[in-house]
Amino acid sequence: MDKFYELRRSYSLHGLEDCDLVDDPVTEFRRWLQIAISEAPEWFEATAMTLATSDMQGAVSARIVLLKSLENDEFQFFTSYESRKGQQLAGNPHAALIFFWPHLERQVRIEGTVTRTTRVVSEAYFSSRPRGSQIGAAISRQSRNIASRSELESRATVLEKQLAGAAVPCPETWGGYALSPRRIEFWQGRLNRLHDRILFERGENGSWARSRLAP
Numbered sequence: 001m002d003k004f005y006e007l008r009r010s011y012s013l014h015g016l017e018d019c020d021l022v023d024d025p026v027t028e029f030r031r032w033l034q035i036a037i038s039e040a041p042e043w044f045e046a047t048a049m050t051l052a053t054s055d056m057q058g059a060v061s062a063r064i065v066l067l068k069s070l071e072n073d074e075f076q077f078f079t080s081y082e083s084r085k086g087q088q089l090a091g092n093p094h095a096a097l098i099f100f101w102p103h104l105e106r107q108v109r110i111e112g113t114v115t116r117t118t119r120v121v122s123e124a125y126f127s128s129r130p131r132g133s134q135i136g137a138a139i140s141r142q143s144r145n146i147a148s149r150s151e152l153e154s155r156a157t158v159l160e161k162q163l164a165g166a167a168v169p170c171p172e173t174w175g176g177y178a179l180s181p182r183r184i185e186f187w188q189g190r191l192n193r194l195h196d197r198i199l200f201e202r203g204e205n206g207s208w209a210r211s212r213l214a215p
């Protein structure tokens with residue numbers, strides 16, 4: 001049996017006092033994200049986040065996606081609407097996001113509900129992507145079985161030929177989701193596992209209430 005009992009880090013970079021966080025958690029998140037990006041090692045994707053979704057029976061699945069925009073206090077990411085996550089979100093819009101920034105010993109947990117972004121937003125982001133990524137999104141039926149890698153590559157070659165240099169249209173089945181948060185928790189690692197956890201919960205009237213949680 002593999003055990004990892006001896007793999008242990010202690011966290012001591014920062015503390016988290018109540019006065020360290022502003023009243024609006026999305027503003028605070030922006031600040032943490034900027035620090036995470038500016039202090040990240042070159043290889044680290046600070047905008048990568050775990051997205052957890054679940055199906056109508058409550059079975060959960062999770063995967064990494066990239067945060068592409070924070071607009072109107074909503075967290076936007078882009079994907080295939082026909083993917084497994086897309087199908088789960090169509091049946092159950094409740095989702096959770098997690099950012100882990102090991103270089104800051106920080107985690108942020110966000111929970112809320114997801115809606116599709118407008119087509120205009122999806123197309124605007126799609127058109128900003130490198131052509132290779134656009135082709136990839138256009139030919140990949142994300143999450144479906146495929147016979148081989150060469151099937152994928154030949155679909156890409158065929159589409160490139162068909163387009164003959166023309167712009168790649170944003171597929172109807174591809175676009176953005178925006179998660180509107182109702183819970184945001186800031187976690188800061190501390191010594192002896194006495195970590196700091198500050199939770200913000202959004203009330204009916206849209207205002208945020210904060211509390212401190214035991215680690």
Ligand SMILES: Cc1cc2nc3c(=O)[nH]c(=O)nc-3n(C[C@H](O)[C@H](O)[C@H](O)COP(=O)(O)O)c2cc1C
Nearest residue numbers: 045048063064065066078079080083084085086143
């Ligand atoms: C660093 C990283 C970034 C990723 N970014 C995205 C993304 O922005 N959108 C996306 O659809 N998949 C992204 N993926 C792939 C997903 O993790 C996943 O494999 C894919 O979306 C299919 O998930 P599903 O079958 O649960 O729908 C990323 C993977 C990694 C490791």
